[in-house]
Amino acid sequence: MIPRPKTCLPLLWALVLPASGAPVHVTYWEKWVGFEGQAIQAVIDRFNASQDRIVVDYYATSSVDRKTLVATAGGDPPDIAGLHEQNIATFADAEALEPLDRFIRAEGMSNEQWLARYYPVYAGICSHGGHVYAGISTPAVMALYWNKTLFREAGLDPEKPPRTLAEFNAYSRRLTRRDPATGRLTQVGFLPQDPGWWPWIFCRWFGGNLYSDRRITFATDPRNVEAFAWIRSFTESYGLDNVKRLASEFGPWASPSAPFFTGKIAMVFQGVFYDNYIHQYKPGLDYGVGPWPEAVPGVDDFAMAEADVLTIPRGAKHAREAWEFIKYVNSSNPNARSREELEGAELLDLLQVKISPLKVWSPFFTDHNPHPHIAMMRRLASSRHATSVPDMGIWQEYYREVISSFDRVRLLDATPEEALGYSQARLDASWERYRRSLERHGQWAALGETSPP
Amino acid sequence: MTRTEKKQLRAGLAFTSLWVVGLAAFTAYPVVASLYYSFCDYSILKSPVWCGLENYQQLVHDGLFWKSLRNTLFYAGLSVPLGTAMALGLAMLLNCETRGRSLYRLLFFMPSIVPVVASAMLWLWIFNGEYGLMNGFLNPILGLFGLHGPAWLADPSWSKPALVIMSLWGTGNAMVIYLAGLQNVPHELYEAAEIDGASAWQRFRHVTLPTIAPVVAFNAIMALIGAMQLFAQAYIMSEAANGNGNASDGNPERSTLLYSIYLFSTAFQDIRMGYASAMAYILFLITAALTWMAARLSRSRTEDAL
Known part of the structure; x- marks a missing residue:
């Protein structure tokens, strides 16, 4: 039976709407479960609520590096892959990662300016062969x-x-x-x-x-x-x-x-x-x-120092939207004076009880971080003698x-x-x-x- | 071909077409493609570049290739005969007329259905050098001679034997097949042998063994193929026992670096798919050669016995 025009219209709307006004869903594979998973989910929720164009969908994924590699080779990678720092050079040389340079340029910054926001050891982790391939999700020292x-x-x-x-x-x-x-x-x-x-x-x-x-x-x-x-x-x-x-x-x-x-x-x-x-x-x-x-x-x-990193696999379908999330997680509100005002890196690191990889810390993050030795950890992360994997x-x-x-x-x-x-x-x-x-x-x-x- | 036969052929092909497509796409193509990649510099995302025999030449000079092969052959050389003897022995015991035979069969078969990860975790505890069940049993005996049980998985000299011992736990499948084979041995043969004055050993040697020889050969060959491809147990136990976050190197001291583990790390950590493909083909050839030798040996033994 052919549908009558009255029935067809809503159907047509349903087909047209997602293309025009519906938010883009960004798939994010990450290794974390437990309280670390809950922390990143809270950050995702804050990001999703902060705008109406992008929805990040979190998928806890074991052996995320291997699965990302295979999915990328198969042409169906996640939009964001949460890898380990030691994956970056190998994956980048294998042409499995999208350089973030063009997105950084679109923000009106050079790679050097973008990286200068991090403590030097974490800036080194993000880049390889003169390109930026990653943002930090969780830093460690x-x-x-x-x-x-x-x-x-x-x-x-x-x-x-x-x-x-x-x-x-x-x-x-x-x-x-x-x-x-x-x-x-x-x-x-x-x-x-x-x-x-x-x-x-x-x-x-x-x-x-x-x-x-x-x-x-x-x-x-x-x-x-x-x-x-x-x-x-x-x-x-x-x-x-x-x-x-x-x-x-x-x-x-x-x-x-x-x-x-x-x-x-x-x-x-x-x-x-x-x-x-x-x-x-x-x-x-x-x-x-x-x-x-x-x-x-x-x-x-x-x-x-070491870090878990956020990357965009080559062939990701929503690379630009993925960058928006990576940018959010690698930024903060330097003036935050309450937990509600925390954003991106500081929100994630506060919930995971870790340091921020960024040089500038907000007053709230500095004073209210639950880590009992946060000052010592910050001192070591910012040390000019801090080092990471070659x-x-x-x-x-x-x-x-x-x-x-x-x-x-x-x-x-x-x-x-x-x-x-x-x-x-x-x-x-x-x-x-x-x-x-x-x-x-x-x-x-x-x-x-x-x-x- | 008659019309009916053609019709039957078409119907047959139609019914098997899904399987044929599956075989072609998911088995035949990867097998052929990996043969091609084994002659290439290939890292999965970049286009393969033909490099001739370079991967195979590198394998010859790769110390870890030989070490992983030695480790695997050591494991297979011990686990296959011991596993065969154990499964056959258990099957013979469980073939006896005893009360609660079904329960015993169930108990001995159960370990083989325990998931690999669960059994590996259990054996990690058994092999704990200080608190483990194994040393708890051995230490009172060894203590009489002033000795102490080994650290098993943390000791390069004992880590492979530990894997062999663990493999004996999962002989339930082979045991069931032996049991089925033993039940097919005609009773008259035993009666005739007994009347002729044959001892229990002679009955086993000249009646049981020749009759179930094809079953022994089948089980031994399957065990050999499985041993050459062993991965999960060694991977899990190496990581958990040595705890350095690097399961793919067969620690300690690469003593449990089995061939499959080295192949895996080459493919998925170093992203050297071409080299890993070459390794896979070498493993295929070695396994095929060993299987052929085992099949040939078993055939000649069976003929001799008969």
């Missing part, structure tokens, strides 16, 4: 966490963390306890493998470079070798069997049986997010947070080699020279192969001029 109760028991001043590497080593020795009957470790001052996520940072802490003058310098920089010798010294001092047995008692890092929470480790390097987990799994723990001890004379407030397309391979060398050295299966030398040979070959691949695709010339840090 790592600091020294120490257990004040264990400090007291060891006769150390709980308010004075170690200030130099020598002090750190001495404190670690004093904080180590053994069972008098068996000689087994019951507590250690520090153990490099906990949490073991960033062993490369020890190289940077010791002043070493992982990449310099367009060459891999993992084994050729003596400071890296020195850092790994320091890592090895802990196993040598504690005894390999003792370390293995103690480590096998450790529960997952985010659980009540994590070694820092059970008092088996007195000092760890952990991120701004760690306080949330302390409050969740070990409420009442008496702990302090401070800067990394000075390992290289003159390099004070050394810190490691901006290079083979970082994933590099990282695996660092982990492998780290394992071999800490388990006394190889000397630092042997382990780093083996990895260096593999990485030299990988870098050469990567360079050749970029040349084949006509990308090396443009990229080669920008050296990773």
Whole structure:
């Protein structure tokens, strides 16, 4: 039966309306669930309510990097992908990401002006090969966490963390306890493998470079070798069997049986997010947070930074609208004096109890951030000695080699020279192969001029 | 071809067309495409650039390729025979006339339907060096000699054996197939052998084994193929036991870096689809060769036994 004109009209309206007046739906894939997911949803709700053109739809997605890659290759990516910082160079070189330069230009800013709004370490994370590929969603900065109760028991001043590497080593020795009957470790001052996520940072802490003058310098920089010798010294001092047995008692890092929470480790390097987990799994723990001890004379407030990032995959259907949301999350209301006035980055970071990656903080965010050590974290994030992962397309391979060398050295299966030398040979070959691949695709010339840090 | 036959052919093709299209689009095309990509510098989003045998040449010089292959062969070499022996042994026990036989069958089969992730988490606890069930059992015995159970998944020397032990837990499927095979062995043969004075071992060796040899061969080959492709258990346990957020390197010390894991990280972390395709084809050839050898061996053994 053919519909009568009276019935057809509403149907026609229904077809025409979405094209003309309905808001654009932006798909956003992100890795967060739990309270972090709730925080980003609150920011999305605030953004959606702030205008009537764009609606951001949040999809919590596991293995978001892999799924984004496959979806992009299939021509149906999300409009926004919440990736990890270490994905940026690899994804950008694989032409999986949309550069944000044109959107920034449309805002009347140059890339440099846009990036100048962030603390330098986060500005570096956003860009690769002279282009801006990402905005920060959640920044992190790592600091020294120490257990004040264990400090007291060891006769150390709980308010004075170690200030130099020598002090750190001495404190670690004093904080180590053994069972008098068996000689087994019951507590250690520090153990490099906990949490073991960033062993490369020890190289940077010791002043070493992982990449310099367009060459891999993992084994050729003596400071890296020195850092790994320091890592090895802990196993040598504690005894390999003792370390293995103690480590096998450790529960997952985010659980009540994590070694820092059970008092088996007195000092760890952990991120701004760690306080949330302390409050969740070990409420009442008496702990302090401070800067990394000075390992290289003159390099004070050394810190490691990392971030989750917002990107627009290549082929995203609503790139312009996606940029609007990324811009919102990477901006704030510098005059906010109440929670209701907070916007973008500060709203998200307040809800996730973290720092803002932006240099300018509003009065409310500064004074009312629930993070108990926010001032220290801000100091470290803004430090000129803060560093992040090298901006290079083979970082994933590099990282695996660092982990492998780290394992071999800490388990006394190889000397630092042997382990780093083996990895260096593999990485030299990988870098050469990567360079050749970029040349084949006509990308090396443009990229080669920008050296990773 | 008669008219009726043509009509039947058309009907048959129509009924199978969905499957044929599915096979062509989702299996045949990817298989052929990946063969092409294995000769290319290909990173999924950029156009593939032909590079001839470069990927295969690099594989020959790639230490991790050989290490992952050694790890996989070590795992397969231990898990397949042990799994076969265990499944067959259990099937023979469960084939005996005992009270509560159905319950025992159910209990031994249940582990094989437990999801991989759940069983991996359970085994993580069992293999915990300090509080785990395994060392809780071993330590009192080893303690008599002044020894202590290993750290299992945190110890490069014991992580692969731990995976092998874990694999034995999921032999329920093979056990059921053996059970079906055992129930097909004619009873008269056992009676005749018994009258001839054959011992239990001789009855197993000369009656049971030759009769169920095709079942053993089938199970062994399937187990071999599964072992060569093992991924999830090693991936989960490596990450959870070593906790450095890097499951794709077979930690500790790449001791559980299995072939599939290395292939996965090459493809999805390094975005080197061409190289990963070459690895996939090498794995296919190795698995095919081992399967052919196993099938040939089993055929000759069966003929010898008969």
